[in-house]
Every structure is written in C-alpha cells, then in structure tokens.
Amino acid sequence: MAWINGRTRNHLMPSESYLGCDVVIVNYNAGKLLADCVLSALTANVTHIIIVDNDSTDDSLSYLRAIKSEQISLLANDKNLGFAAGCNIGYARAKSDFILFLNPDCHLDENAVATLIKVLQSSPTIGMVGGLLTNPDGSEQQGGRRAIPTPWRSFVRAFGLHHLAQYYPNLFFDFHLHKQALPSHPIEVEAISGACMLVKREAIDKVGLWDEGYFLHCEDLDWCMRFRQNGWKILFVPDAKITHALGACSQSRKIFVEWHKHKGMIRFYHKFFKQQYPGPLMTLVIIGVSLRFLLVAGYVSGQHLLNTLKNSLK
Numbered sequence: 001m002a003w004i005n006g007r008t009r010n011h012l013m014p015s016e017s018y019l020g021c022d023v024v025i026v027n028y029n030a031g032k033l034l035a036d037c038v039l040s041a042l043t044a045n046v047t048h049i050i051i052v053d054n055d056s057t058d059d060s061l062s063y064l065r066a067i068k069s070e071q072i073s074l075l076a077n078d079k080n081l082g083f084a085a086g087c088n089i090g091y092a093r094a095k096s097d098f099i100l101f102l103n104p105d106c107h108l109d110e111n112a113v114a115t116l117i118k119v120l121q122s123s124p125t126i127g128m129v130g131g132l133l134t135n136p137d138g139s140e141q142q143g144g145r146r147a148i149p150t151p152w153r154s155f156v157r158a159f160g161l162h163h164l165a166q167y168y169p170n171l172f173f174d175f176h177l178h179k180q181a182l183p184s185h186p187i188e189v190e191a192i193s194g195a196c197m198l199v200k201r202e203a204i205d206k207v208g209l210w211d212e213g214y215f216l217h218c219e220d221l222d223w224c225m226r227f228r229q230n231g232w233k234i235l236f237v238p239d240a241k242i243t244h245a246l247g248a249c250s251q252s253r254k255i256f257v258e259w260h261k262h263k264g265m266i267r268f269y270h271k272f273f274k275q276q277y278p279g280p281l282m283t284l285v286i287i288g289v290s291l292r293f294l295l296v297a298g299y300v301s302g303q304h305l306l307n308t309l310k311n312s313l314k
Contacts (some may be wrong), residue, residue, distance in 0.1 A: 020047035021098040021117060021198070024090030026083050027061075028054040030104035037104050042069060044113035046100070049073070051092045053078040060104070060217035082215035083194070091209065095286055097199070103195040105245040106133075115240040116198040119186050127203035127232025128224075130192030131240030132182070140178045141244055143193040145236040147175040148225060151277055151285045157293060173228060186237045190228065194220025196242045203232050216257060216262030225272055258296050266290075 023041045027034050033050070037245035041049050052075045053061060064074065075089055086100055097115055102108075112131055120129045133144035147153065153175045156162050177189065197220065207230050211222050224234055266286055269277070277285055 002191045014114050019312075020096035020097050022046065022048040022050060022094040022096040022098055022114060023100045023102055024087055024094060025053065025102050025104050026052045026054065026086030026090065027056060027104045028080060029056045029058040030224050031058055032063050034060040034104040035067060037102065037106055037108075038064065038072065040069060040106075041100075041102065041113075042067075042071065043110055046113060047071070048094065050075065050093050051104075052086040052090045053077060054082070054086055082212065083217075084210035084214050084250045085212045086218040087219075088209045088212065091204070094201075099199050099201060099204070101197045101199065103244065106195055107243040108196075109241040109243075109297050111199070112240040113232045117235055119235055119240075120198055123233070125231070126200075126235055127207070127227045127230075127231050128197050128199040128308055129186070129237050129240075130191065130196055130198070131236075131242045132238050133195060133244045134240050134247060135192055136243060140165065140182065141246055142176045142178045143195070143268060145177045145187075145189045145192065147173065147177065148221065149175045149238040151273055154265075155288070156194070158288075176304070180237050184238070186235045188233050189236045190234070191221055191224035192234055192236060193244075194223070195244050195246075197223075203227065203230075206230055207232065213267055214264045215260045216264065217261040218268045221268055222271065262290070262292065262296075 006199055013288065023046050025037060025041075027032070030037075038049055038051070049072045050071075051064065051072065061074070061076075064072075073093060077086070077089070081089070090101075098120060100116070106246060116129050116131055120126055124219050130144060133141040149157070153173060156172050157174060157176070161172045164172040203295065207223070207226050210219055214222060225233060269282070269285055274282060277294050
C-alpha cells in the first residue's frame, strides 16, 4: 500500500488517464467498515483504490494497513476537509477513465462494478450511474434513486403530504423513489446517492469538480444538478447491488451531521432555486430549514439525555 501523509489537492496534479476504473473513498472514523469496503472493491477487479482520510481518530487505518495490496493508496489529511474536498483530492490522484466514488460504509457485490461500467459505457450521453443501495437486511435504501428535492418537494415530504400523491401525483410527488416498484432495467433518474457514484472522467472535465462549499451532505445533489444542466444523463442500475450501512460513520456526532446537512440544503436551494423562489419566499424556505434543524437537534439532544439518565439508573 502506498502511503502519502498530509497531502492536499495543492500537492496533487491530475495524471494522464487510461481505460479502467479507479475507486475514491473518503474516510472519517469508519472503523472496520473501511477495510471491509476496500476488500469488496478489490474483488471487483478495479484498477486502483484511493483512500482519502480526513484525519480519523479511530482504528480504521489500522484495519486498512492489514490489507496488503499495491492497488491501494492512502492520502492522509492533517484535518477534516469535508466530503467534497476529499473526493476532489482523490480524483486528482485517479488515472482511469471511470471513477467510482464510494462511501467507506458500503460493500460492493462481486459483479456490481462490472455491471455499472457496462451501463456507463452503453451511451456517450450517460455521465454517471448508481446502483441499488440496500440496508443490511436487504431492503432498498432511500436515496439510491430519487428526484431532486426542490423546496416544494421537501415541504411536501417534511409534512407528510407525500401520502396524498395517490390522489394528486403531480402536486404531492415524493422525491424518494425507493417505494416504487424496482425497475427491471437501468432507468434515467434526476439524482443518485453520493454513497456510490460511477462517473466518466470526460463528464467531470466538462461539468467540474465537487463543490467544496458543502462540507457534508447535498454535494451529491449539487453534482447531479450540474451534470443534468450540462446535458449528461444519470442512470439508476437495479442489477448493481451495494450494501450500505447508512449512518454508521456519523452515530457519534449526530447534531454535527444534521447541522451540515441543513446548511448544505440552504446552499443548494440558493444556488439552484433562487430565481424560482425569489425574495420573501426564499426567506421562508430558509426559516423552514432552520426550524427543522432546531427540531431535529432538540430531539437528538433529548434522546441522548434520556439514554444518559437510563444508564445512570441501572
């Protein structure tokens, strides 16, 4: 395993590309899940696995070092730069024409990468593809296939109005598509999850890198929006299965994650929907997002306090 300490994108220059598939994994305290993810990628016959570590403090790198493979490179940052910045750092080291951005809490089925590559290669207009994200129990996870969560769609979802979609499908459309019947073949969607994105280098060169203005969450939606704005199709591939231990890396910092999720939502709305939601309407959207964060943070804090009290009484 190649070891490179304290590197950032300023030290890394893109290299000449070649046909193949490189994997970029941004790690922060994923524990043993990181090693399991890397092992699953090695069985997928990928060219190179690039791990960008955002200054982890757990034992995830110890598990990683136990894997002996020349296909693995580790870029160790001296602070947590966020997910988007980590992806860009990893991409700068990649050489292949296809790059798989993969979360460290994902486990690839043996044929998942080959299936994704086949679909990505099937048309020059396809820019990125994603697979079937499943929970550890085998059920489909939300986010693997979805529509863009516009402010209105998010309002509908937040207040449970999506249940009215059976009566008014155009008005109360649910942007999460995982409850719909699983398609029998790859289909075009508005967005996939950043947990597993296989992307063409050619498309990245035209669309641009991940937006580092997002620290955590919504950067994948941003990229999907920009891909579609630049004429690239995004496909969901149901035959490519990836098990995703959703939230496993963020259990110890829930309020921190929620803060950046809601901050990212505001950035996303401002960036893409400011013209559709001008002035006072956008202000109401921002107030709504802020109130939602306060409610979620209050709930998380209350649950933590309750659990602490229960443990103290045992």
